[in-house]
Amino acid sequence: MTRHQRLTPYRESLAAWSMVAPALLVTVTFALYPVVDSLWLSLHRIVIGLPQLGNSFVGPDNYLALLRDPVARQALLVTLGFVLCSTLLELACGLVIALVIHERFHGRGLVRAAILIPWAIPTVVASQLWRYIFNDQYGFANLLLFGNQVTDYIPWLSYPSLAFGIVVLADVWKTSSFAALLILAGLQLIPDDLYDAARVDGAGAWQRFRHITLPLLKPALLLALLFRTMDAFRVFDLVFVMTQGGPGDATQVLQFYGYQTLFTEGRIGYGSAVSVAVFLMILALSLIYLRAIGSSLLEQRRT
Amino acid sequence: MSRRILLAVGILVSVGLSLLPFLWFVLTSFKSQAAIEAIPPTWWPSGNLGFYRSALFDHRLFDYMLNSMVVAGSTTILALVFAIPAAYALARLTIPGKRGLLAVLLCVSMFPQMAIAGPIWRLLDSLGGLNHRWGVVLPYVALTLPLAIWILASFFKELPPELEDAARVDGCGPWGTLFRITLPLATPGIFTAAILILIYAWNEFFFALLILTQPEQQTLPVGIALFQGEFTMPWGELAAASVVATLPLIAVVLLCQRWIVSGLSAGAVKG
Numbered sequence: 001m002t003r004h005q006r007l008t009p010y011r012e013s014l015a016a017w018s019m020v021a022p023a024l025l026v027t028v029t030f031a032l033y034p035v036v037d038s039l040w041l042s043l044h045r046i047v048i049g050l051p052q053l054g055n056s057f058v059g060p061d062n063y064l065a066l067l068r069d070p071v072a073r074q075a076l077l078v079t080l081g082f083v084l085c086s087t088l089l090e091l092a093c094g095l096v097i098a099l100v101i102h103e104r105f106h107g108r109g110l111v112r113a114a115i116l117i118p119w120a121i122p123t124v125v126a127s128q129l130w131r132y133i134f135n136d137q138y139g140f141a142n143l144l145l146f147g148n149q150v151t152d153y154i155p156w157l158s159y160p161s162l163a164f165g166i167v168v169l170a171d172v173w174k175t176s177s178f179a180a181l182l183i184l185a186g187l188q189l190i191p192d193d194l195y196d197a198a199r200v201d202g203a204g205a206w207q208r209f210r211h212i213t214l215p216l217l218k219p220a221l222l223l224a225l226l227f228r229t230m231d232a233f234r235v236f237d238l239v240f241v242m243t244q245g246g247p248g249d250a251t252q253v254l255q256f257y258g259y260q261t262l263f264t265e266g267r268i269g270y271g272s273a274v275s276v277a278v279f280l281m282i283l284a285l286s287l288i289y290l291r292a293i294g295s296s297l298l299e300q301r302r303t
Numbered sequence: 304m305s306r307r308i309l310l311a312v313g314i315l316v317s318v319g320l321s322l323l324p325f326l327w328f329v330l331t332s333f334k335s336q337a338a339i340e341a342i343p344p345t346w347w348p349s350g351n352l353g354f355y356r357s358a359l360f361d362h363r364l365f366d367y368m369l370n371s372m373v374v375a376g377s378t379t380i381l382a383l384v385f386a387i388p389a390a391y392a393l394a395r396l397t398i399p400g401k402r403g404l405l406a407v408l409l410c411v412s413m414f415p416q417m418a419i420a421g422p423i424w425r426l427l428d429s430l431g432g433l434n435h436r437w438g439v440v441l442p443y444v445a446l447t448l449p450l451a452i453w454i455l456a457s458f459f460k461e462l463p464p465e466l467e468d469a470a471r472v473d474g475c476g477p478w479g480t481l482f483r484i485t486l487p488l489a490t491p492g493i494f495t496a497a498i499l500i501l502i503y504a505w506n507e508f509f510f511a512l513l514i515l516t517q518p519e520q521q522t523l524p525v526g527i528a529l530f531q532g533e534f535t536m537p538w539g540e541l542a543a544a545s546v547v548a549t550l551p552l553i554a555v556v557l558l559c560q561r562w563i564v565s566g567l568s569a570g571a572v573k574g
Contacts, residue, residue, distance in 0.1 A: 023388070026444055033422070034419035034420075034423050038418055100310065113557045120556045130324070132538055258420075275415070282413055
């Protein structure tokens with residue numbers, strides 16, 4: 001018996017590791033190793049199609065070139081603008097939707113399902129859909145705004161700022177419901193008696209929202225902000241389908257620029273530097289957010 | 304009273320804005336080519352099924368569907384096979400460095416696809432996985448594992464530990480306890496994780512675009528993104544293909560709304 005007991009912790013940790021190892025192996029091979037490889041590649045000059053260049057080690061050259069690259073600077077600005085506009089709008093819409101579907105009413109399940117549909121639609125389909133809606137001739141937007149006055153029809157996606165706005169709109173439509181779900185989960189954690197107490201004290205609806213709902217919703221809002229920022233930073237499908245980065249460079253985002261340098265132009269070293277830069281920015285952002293959420297996420301995970 | 308009106312307006316606006324844009328695609332898919340190309344375009348379709356026929360047979364929609372089913376199905380199964388034991392170990396067993404592991408997983412779920420795309424392409428090139436459906440399944444599994452593990456671990460943790468303890472006292476090892484006690488109890492959690500993985504794998508575009516370059520292996524999103532006519536955009540066929548690509552997901556969402564909501568909340572906010 002004593003022998004058995006002495007073996008148990010050893011056997012338990014052996015079992016624990018055998019349970020974690022397969023998942024860890026897949027994660028390391030297809031997520032962690034690639035990041036390290038990207039970092040390594042970004043220190044080389046490798047151009048597919050120009051094998052005579054070899055793959056010489058050039059140290060930080062690609063990063064220095066990146067800092068001076070006007071297209072990259074534009075892509076960074078567009079990406080930051082996209083992240084800012086789309087996440088703020090998504091949080092606002094998500095909050096409104098969450099407040100609506102938190103209420104009790106007949107057919108709430110159906111309403112929730114209907115609101116989730118844009119989130120479930122493949123992004124590529126949503127992108128084609130919005131491209132079609134804002135089509136210069138057959139588009140629903142023109143039909144709705146101008147009806148029969150065909151001469152007033154606007155070629156929406158050919159104007160830089162309109163195209164940017166439409167890409168933002170498509171993203172907001174697609175993902176507000178996801179933000180709403182995260183916020184809804186936060187709403188459900190707020191105990192009802194708080195509202196009752198406030199009501200007894202004579203607080204109006206706006207005051208209850210301002211002083212109970214918003215403060216207690218902060219962790220959920222921050223979490224939604226975290227998820228949405230990360231996703232907005234990684235936007236690709238929308239741009240690929242709707243605008244290909246254009247018109248001009250109006251919707252040229254970092255991920256699309258990285259894709260072009262790596263896979264269209266075959267500049268492996270430089271493209272890897274772009275990817276690593278995007279990675280580092282997302283990493284920095286997520287560390288800031290995790291600080292703000294107070295690492296409560298990780299704390300609670302610990303048994 | 305005003306509160307009820309406000310709620311009704313809120314419901315109408317959010318449901319309307321969610322559904323109407325896609326409804327335009329649905330209407331388009333049943334129109335005739337002439338009705339689509341009319342300027343101004345007509346509102347209502349004539350109930351024409353021609354676009355579905357030509358999308359299915361002239362535009363390889365069949366192949367895309369089949370590929371998406373194979374890819375999404377295998378991703379879901381493999382990801383669950385890897386995630387379930389890992390989540391159980393992280394939720395219930397003592398592992399040195401558990402916090403670090405969870406932090407790493409959280410980081411992985413935030414990786415921009417770009418940061419790993421080039422090396423994954425090279426890796427699959429050397430493994431012979433380019434232009435094979437399994438070539439996208441492996442990265443999909445890696446990228447969905449973090450979310451699956453987080454969701455499953457939080458479900459496992461909410462189960463009462465007494466049953467597991469009893470099994471352990473009776474001499475059941477950790478693997479035995481997982482399979483005989485925890486798994487049957489955690490079916491809703493596993494179901495939730497499966498739905499989320501399935502939706503991800505069905506919709507993913509970036510890696511599918513890079514890895515599957517032959518039309519015979521491409522998935523629905525790639526097929527739909529690269530849907531081009533020679534001279535004009537075949538909007539009718541595209542709308543039909545989009546409806547076909549989306550219907551299974553709408554069915555999943557309608558049927559499983561409850562699990563999706565609880566899964567996302569459990570995986571995220573409740574911690």
